[in-house]
Structures are given as C-alpha cells and as structure tokens.
Amino acid sequence: MQILRRVFQIILYKIKKYIIVFLSFIGLGYVCWLVDTYVKLRYKFEALYLGTKSNRKSKYNLFNFRRNIHRLEKGLSYATLKDVFAEDYIYDTVYCLREGEKNSAFDEDSITWGKAVLKEYFSKVEHTEKVKKAYSVFQPLLSTNRFAENEIPYLESERAQSDISYSQLMNMALRRRSIRHFIDKEVSEDVIKKAYDIAKMSPSACNRQSFQYYFYNEKSIVKKLSQIPGGVAGYDIPTVIVIVGNYSGYFDERDINAPVIDASLAAMAFLFALETLGLGSVCINWPNLPDREAKIRNVLDLKASEFVIMMIGVGYPDPNGKIPFSKKRSADEVVKINKLIK
Numbered sequence: 001m002q003i004l005r006r007v008f009q010i011i012l013y014k015i016k017k018y019i020i021v022f023l024s025f026i027g028l029g030y031v032c033w034l035v036d037t038y039v040k041l042r043y044k045f046e047a048l049y050l051g052t053k054s055n056r057k058s059k060y061n062l063f064n065f066r067r068n069i070h071r072l073e074k075g076l077s078y079a080t081l082k083d084v085f086a087e088d089y090i091y092d093t094v095y096c097l098r099e100g101e102k103n104s105a106f107d108e109d110s111i112t113w114g115k116a117v118l119k120e121y122f123s124k125v126e127h128t129e130k131v132k133k134a135y136s137v138f139q140p141l142l143s144t145n146r147f148a149e150n151e152i153p154y155l156e157s158e159r160a161q162s163d164i165s166y167s168q169l170m171n172m173a174l175r176r177r178s179i180r181h182f183i184d185k186e187v188s189e190d191v192i193k194k195a196y197d198i199a200k201m202s203p204s205a206c207n208r209q210s211f212q213y214y215f216y217n218e219k220s221i222v223k224k225l226s227q228i229p230g231g232v233a234g235y236d237i238p239t240v241i242v243i244v245g246n247y248s249g250y251f252d253e254r255d256i257n258a259p260v261i262d263a264s265l266a267a268m269a270f271l272f273a274l275e276t277l278g279l280g281s282v283c284i285n286w287p288n289l290p291d292r293e294a295k296i297r298n299v300l301d302l303k304a305s306e307f308v309i310m311m312i313g314v315g316y317p318d319p320n321g322k323i324p325f326s327k328k329r330s331a332d333e334v335v336k337i338n339k340l341i342k
C-alpha cells in the first residue's frame with residue numbers, strides 16, 4: 001500500500017505540470033494553483049489558522065496584554081491628552097494582568113512595565129463607570145513591588161544618548177558580511193543573550209515580539225538542524241539559531257507578516273551585535289516546503305502555531321575563510337523619491 005501510494009505521488013508529481021496546463025486551458029488554472037500552493041505552504045497556513053484561533057479562544061494572553069499596554073502608552077503620549085480613552089479595552093487589560101500574574105503566565109518585564117503604564121493611565125484619565133470598574137481590579141495588584149516606576153512615556157529630550165557617528169555605523173555595515181567559515185571555538189549562551197539584549201530593542205508591531213530565538217551549540221543537533229534547509233551544504237556551522245514565529249500572539253489574519261517582520265528586524269540588530277562581540281554569522285534561508293517542515297518537526301518540538309522564519313549560523317570567523325563580495329544595489333537604484341503618484 002505504502003509503495004503504491006508513493007508511486008501514485010511520483011506519477012502525480014511528474015504529470016502535475018500537464019494537469020495544471022489542462023486546468024488552465026479550461027479556466028481552472030488559478031483554482032489549481034491555489035490548491036497546490038495551499039498544499040505546499042500548509043504548515044504555515046495551519047500555524048496561522050491554529051495560532052489566531054487559539055488567541056481568540058484564550059484572549060487573556062501575554063501578547064494581547066502587551067498590545068493593550070502599548071495602546072495605552074500611545075494614548076498617554078498624545079500632545080493633548082484625552083479626558084478618557086481605552087474604555088473599550090481597559091477592563092480586559094487589567095483582568096488579563098490579574099490572571100497572568102496569578103497563574104505565573106507572564107514574564108516579570110511585561111508585568112512591571114504593564115503596571116507602570118496602567119498606574120499612569122489611571123492617574124491621568126477621568127474615572128468614568130467603565131474606568132472605575134477596571135480600577136477596582138487594578139488597585140489590589142499594585143500592592144506588590146512588581147512595578148517599574150519609570151517605564152512610562154517620557155520626553156524625546158530624555159532619550160538615551162548615542163555617540164555612534166554615520167561613519168562608525170558605515171564601518172560596522174561594511175564589516176558585517178555573511179561568514180561561512182569558522183574556527184573551532186565554543187560560542188557560549190551568555191554571548192548570544194548579550195547580543196540579543198541589543199536585538200530586543202528593535203521595533204515590533206504593538207511591541208508584542210511573538211517569536212523565539214532557539215539557540216543550539218550541541219554539535220550533533222547543530223549538524224542535524226543546519227542540514228534541513230539545504231542552503232549551507234558544504235559549510236561547517238558551529239552553532240545555530242532557529243528563529244521561530246508564533247501566530248498565537250495575534251487574533252487576526254491581517255497580522256500574517258507581523259512575527260516575520262518583527263523577528264527579522266531584531267535579527268539585523270542581532271547580527272550587528274554579534275560583530276561587536278567578535279562573532280560572525282550567516283543567515284540561512286527557510287524554505288516553506290512540506291518535507292523540510294516535517295523534518296524540522298522531527299528534531300524540534302514546535303507547537304502547531306509556531307513556524308520557522310529563518311536560521312542563523314553563528315561562530316568565531318576563520319581569518320583564512322573567504323567571503324563572497326556580494327555587491328549591493330545602490331541607493332539610486334532602490335530608493336525612489338516621490339514616485340508612483342497617480
């Protein structure tokens with residue numbers, strides 16, 4: 001039976017092109033393409049479907065809480081503060097905090113930041129019926145010291161100073177290149193976390209950051225993982241990070257790109273941070289193909305709502321290793337000024 005199925009799959013694969021041409025001829029090409037694409041990308045679509053569904057089902061979760069806290073801090077940052085705002089979600093937000101804290105479901109940073117913003121909110125807005133109701137849930141939560149006084153909106157003039165000049169940043173950009181040859185030197189988890197402390201400051205949609213960086217430095221696991229995508233055949237990657245997005249942080253399919261963009265913005269800062277720590281890196285493409293998805297799920301225990309965004313190989317560069325020149329497209333070529341106006 002197994003052999004018959006395999007033979008059938010191979011025949012189908014071989015004649016697929018002709019079937020598509022035939023269906024296109026009778027006007028069903030697009031439908032055929034849709035089905036084919038869905039089958040190919042099913043892990044990603046399933047992650048989106050199951051993730052957003054689970055978010056809506058248990059809406060009092062960390063990512064919805066973080067989103068709401070961010071909406072509050074934006075409301076508190078308006079040049080002219082409204083008398084009252086967020087009435088439609090303030091109760092949900094404090095209820096979510098109470099449950100998250102009670103069930104130890106939220107991390108310390110989210111709790112301390114959330115409480116600071118909520119305290120500021122309740123001190124600034126008019127206490128209407130809805131706000132009063134939410135405040136009665138919030139007030140008892142302030143009695144613990146899990147609270148960060150200064151994590152509230154602040155003036156631009158108080159922003160952290162930076163002494164990095166354009167030319168210094170340019171030097172960093174010129175130095176960072178994809179490194180594919182490494183020396184045999186251990187990469188500690190501490191150095192990866194240190195680099196991530198810079199990456200985490202990257203922008204993200206509503207400050208949710210619904211993704212993980214899974215770091216592996218155990219040789220046999222690294223070998224298994226780095227072979228799956230197929231883009232680094234022939235290179236000896238010493239450690240690997242698998243960047244995984246999670247759609248359970250979103251309640252709407254419109255956010256299909258959010259974890260990918262968020263994780264990728266953080267990745268660029270992460271690559272720069274690695275350079276400052278003497279490390280080199282190479283991004284590794286993740287092909288959204290069913291066989292690769294199945295393979296990685298044989299090695300990693302990913303949730304159905306999780307999906308791989310990309311991998312990053314990290315290590316100490318081999319000074320004798322060669323680096324492709326990889327000439328970039330120029331600003332004139334890419335940056336179009338005031339174009340596409342109708």
Ligand SMILES: Cc1cc2nc3c(=O)[nH]c(=O)nc-3n(C[C@H](O)[C@H](O)[C@H](O)COP(=O)(O)O)c2cc1C
Nearest residue numbers: 176177178180230231232282283284285286310326
């Ligand atoms: C999403 C992504 C996927 C990539 N996948 C691979 C890969 O599978 N194998 C590889 O050797 N390099 C990979 N790279 C590295 C690119 O080839 C490299 O960034 C590009 O050629 C520019 O060179 P540079 O990084 O040295 O500036 C990838 C880069 C990105 C951003």
